[in-house]
Amino acid sequence: QKEVEQDPGPLSVPEGAIVSLNCTYSNSAFQYFMWYRQYSRKGPELLMYTYSSGNKEDGRFTAQVDKSSKYISLFIRDSQPSDSATYLCAMTVNQGGKLIFGQGTELSVKP
Amino acid sequence: GAVVSQHPSRVICKSGTSVKIECRSLDFQATTMFWYRQFPKQSLMLMATSNEGSKATYEQGVEKDKFLINHASLTLSTLTVTSAHPEDSSFYICSARDPTFASTEAFFGQGTRLTVV
Numbered sequence: 001q002k003e004v005e006q007d008p009g010p011l012s013v014p015e016g017a018i019v020s021l022n023c024t025y026s027n028s029a030f031q032y033f034m035w036y037r038q039y040s041r042k043g044p045e046l047l048m049y050t051y052s053s054g055n056k057e058d059g060r061f062t063a064q065v066d067k068s069s070k071y072i073s074l075f076i077r078d079s080q081p082s083d084s085a086t087y088l089c090a091m092t093v094n095q096g097g098k099l100i101f102g103q104g105t106e107l108s109v110k111p
Numbered sequence: 112g113a114v115v116s117q118h119p120s121r122v123i124c125k126s127g128t129s130v131k132i133e134c135r136s137l138d139f140q141a142t143t144m145f146w147y148r149q150f151p152k153q154s155l156m157l158m159a160t161s162n163e164g165s166k167a168t169y170e171q172g173v174e175k176d177k178f179l180i181n182h183a184s185l186t187l188s189t190l191t192v193t194s195a196h197p198e199d200s201s202f203y204i205c206s207a208r209d210p211t212f213a214s215t216e217a218f219f220g221q222g223t224r225l226t227v228v
Contacts, residue, residue, distance in 0.1 A: 006154075008152060041222065041224065044204070099157070099217060104153075104154055
């Protein structure tokens, strides 16, 4: 079993839709959770960073962490074609620790 | 955010030759840099952790003699793929952490697409 599981998609939605991306994990020691966006042939860029459980909102993006269920989510409101990319979840046990990535979900937002 | 520059972005080399990839932190000093490998439609797999002034720490299954890592300064780490073969063709990405940030945020380079022919 992989430490972090993420549905690879692809996921296709119409412009304006609410997108829900999810990851599950098996290591209960993970404390720091991140979502990265990766455009084709580019390096990942950090979108959201969350410590422990709870919600965090930044513009159209909301990250949720449920440590009891070992489940994290990223919601994108009013999705735009420019949001089309691969979204990777990542997590680590402690600051400075090794990041463990999910497989990435390929998202396509159609105009 | 901090900037990490990776060069080259794309390289094609002949089988048996060596290729060097550079990773630079442009506006901060990175005591630790990371090297990842990514196959199409797959996740980033950590290859090694590069520490300035000391030997790199390689992940299980990564050949240290094939993937040479040097972190000679606080702003530069290099990955050399020695005696490259077609199976080494992949997307290589580096990342660095700014130690002045309290978070675990890692800044990634643009990636290098290596094709061995």
